[in-house]
Amino acid sequence: MSAKKIQSIAVLTSGGDAPGMNCAIRAVVRTSVSQGIKVFGIQRGYSGLLNDEIHEMDARSVGNIIQRGGTILQTSRCPEFHEKEARRKAVEILKKRNIDALIVIGGNGSFAGAYTLFQEHQFPVIGIPGTIDNDVFGSDYTIGFDTAVQTAMEAVDKVRDTAASHKRNFFVEVMGRKSEAIALHVGVCSGAEFIVFPHKGIDYEKIHQNLKRGIDSGKQASIVIVQEGEKPGKSYEISETLYEKYGLKSHVCILGHTQRGGKPTAIDRFIASKMGFDSIHALMEGNYPSVSTFCSGKVTMKPFEDCVGVRDPYDQPYGDLAKELSI
Ligand code: F6P
Numbered sequence: 001m002s003a004k005k006i007q008s009i010a011v012l013t014s015g016g017d018a019p020g021m022n023c024a025i026r027a028v029v030r031t032s033v034s035q036g037i038k039v040f041g042i043q044r045g046y047s048g049l050l051n052d053e054i055h056e057m058d059a060r061s062v063g064n065i066i067q068r069g070g071t072i073l074q075t076s077r078c079p080e081f082h083e084k085e086a087r088r089k090a091v092e093i094l095k096k097r098n099i100d101a102l103i104v105i106g107g108n109g110s111f112a113g114a115y116t117l118f119q120e121h122q123f124p125v126i127g128i129p130g131t132i133d134n135d136v137f138g139s140d141y142t143i144g145f146d147t148a149v150q151t152a153m154e155a156v157d158k159v160r161d162t163a164a165s166h167k168r169n170f171f172v173e174v175m176g177r178k179s180e181a182i183a184l185h186v187g188v189c190s191g192a193e194f195i196v197f198p199h200k201g202i203d204y205e206k207i208h209q210n211l212k213r214g215i216d217s218g219k220q221a222s223i224v225i226v227q228e229g230e231k232p233g234k235s236y237e238i239s240e241t242l243y244e245k246y247g248l249k250s251h252v253c254i255l256g257h258t259q260r261g262g263k264p265t266a267i268d269r270f271i272a273s274k275m276g277f278d279s280i281h282a283l284m285e286g287n288y289p290s291v292s293t294f295c296s297g298k299v300t301m302k303p304f305e306d307c308v309g310v311r312d313p314y315d316q317p318y319g320d321l322a323k324e325l326s327i
Contacts, residue, residue: 027276
């Protein structure tokens with residue numbers, strides 16, 4: 001808890017864009033305006049902050065964006081912000097503009113930057129979890145996840161039409177460099193026969209046995225979901241290896257950035273709106289540094305220090321769920 005009266009704030013989006021980020025920006029801006037707080041938008045995340053790409057916003061600046069994917073503030077990944085000197089410069093720029101607090105909408109890397117800013121300079125910060133990966137430490141949910149899963153699930157439904165019509169096996173690769181969440185949820189929701197997490201090692205024999213069991217029991221086609229992992233495209237290698245080892249033919253479909261775009265779902269719009277609103281009220285109450293999390297079904301503010309870290313592996317009990325339902 002801290003006591004500085006907040007009169008002026010800035011908001012930025014950082015890391016990969018996610019559907020619903022615009023809803024959070026809108027809520028931050030409109031709540032600030034309603035409460036008599038001056039609000040600034042920072043373009044292109046921390047990169048834009050270091051370049052002083054800052055402009056004042058008002059209620060009209062966020063009109064007609066609630067339904068739009070991406071982020072009107074644009075975003076970036078900013079390796080420079082790992083350096084102490086860059087963070088010193090960022091605080092200098094914010095102070096020069098009389099900005100009292102910074103709201104960061106992003107994932108784990110963006111949160112680490114924000115929290116370090118507070119630790120080094122006591123600059124008031126608030127985090128809003130925004131990434132399709134749903135892997136922010138300390139929150140059960142991140143803005144954009146529901147939309148991304150919905151997009152990927154609908155794509156798999158379409159692929160299934162072709163798979164069934166041609167009696168084909170498909171490897172459908174979904175996003176998630178370090179996170180299993182999209183693969184698991186899409187696997188369950190699209191009735192996948194198998195889910196591959198490359199970082200856990202690829203058990204070709206197991207994939208083959210699984211698909212063969214399906215064929216032997218009368219399945220016409222199979223869908224395997226592959227988590228993207230470190231580098232997109234792993235599915236091609238898996239498909240080729242299965243052919244070489246077992247003569248098993250398959251096709252590959254990589255969903256890629258289609259999963260990051262598009263209209264946010266109602267869940268993403270609602271949670272993002274509440275997170276943006278709560279963040280401004282937290283600042284007004286002196287409740288910072290903190291993060292607007294989603295825990296046990298509710299949007300709840302948490303101390304920032306509880307939201308910096310690496311989330312536990314995600315696969316239980318969902319891994320078992322996907323497996324048992326795929327027979
Ligand atoms: O934003 C998260 C994420 O979409 C990951 O799931 C994915 O692996 C990564 O970003 C891709 O990042 P980029 O768009 O910078 O290639």
